[in-house]
Amino acid sequence: MPNTEVNPCVHVAVGVVFNSQGQILIARRHEGAHQGGLWEFPGGKVELGESVCEALLRELDEELGISIHTDRCVQLIEIQHSYTDKDVLLDVWLVSEFTGEAVGKEGQPLCWVTPDKLSEYQFPKANEAIIDAILNGLNEK
Ligand SMILES: Nc1nc2c([nH]c(=O)n2[C@H]2C[C@H](O)[C@@H](COP(=O)(O)OP(=O)(O)OP(=O)(O)O)O2)c(=O)[nH]1
Numbered sequence: 001m002p003n004t005e006v007n008p009c010v011h012v013a014v015g016v017v018f019n020s021q022g023q024i025l026i027a028r029r030h031e032g033a034h035q036g037g038l039w040e041f042p043g044g045k046v047e048l049g050e051s052v053c054e055a056l057l058r059e060l061d062e063e064l065g066i067s068i069h070t071d072r073c074v075q076l077i078e079i080q081h082s083y084t085d086k087d088v089l090l091d092v093w094l095v096s097e098f099t100g101e102a103v104g105k106e107g108q109p110l111c112w113v114t115p116d117k118l119s120e121y122q123f124p125k126a127n128e129a130i131i132d133a134i135l136n137g138l139n140e141k
């Protein structure tokens, strides 16, 4: 019988955080998590009653201990992707102003990388479109 079940789509607020040297922050997902062991742009699920920017502000504080201004974030791209076990809507925002020093508050390894080096890291499949959008945006400048 064909599988007609539809996975619920998880709305995720994702931050592409730049520092003053033009590097981007990536974090490694915990082994046991969905898409575990791969690198990601920090962020997490939008909770009930939150706007995506409110979720981003909360997640970047919880995961990294940095503060952002929601009115200074610029949307980069929205990506809908179906993994075999989960559908996600990645709502991706550019963050180039923040206060605090990013640390892996959940024990996750962090790395600041220049955009041209992003392709050297392994990301979930849905991230290919995010990386393309980052590189295209920089080329247009
Ligand atoms: N944060 C983030 N999630 C991503 C990326 N690419 C990608 O496919 N995902 C997927 C993996 C997960 O299924 C989902 C995000 O969930 P999450 O684990 O970050 O959510 P969360 O921070 O709220 O974590 P938790 O409280 O549920 O543990 O989106 C990415 O670059 N960043």
Ligand SMILES: [Mg+2]
Pocket (backbone or CB within 6 Å): 042, 043, 044, 045, 059, 063
């Ligand atoms: Mg997360």
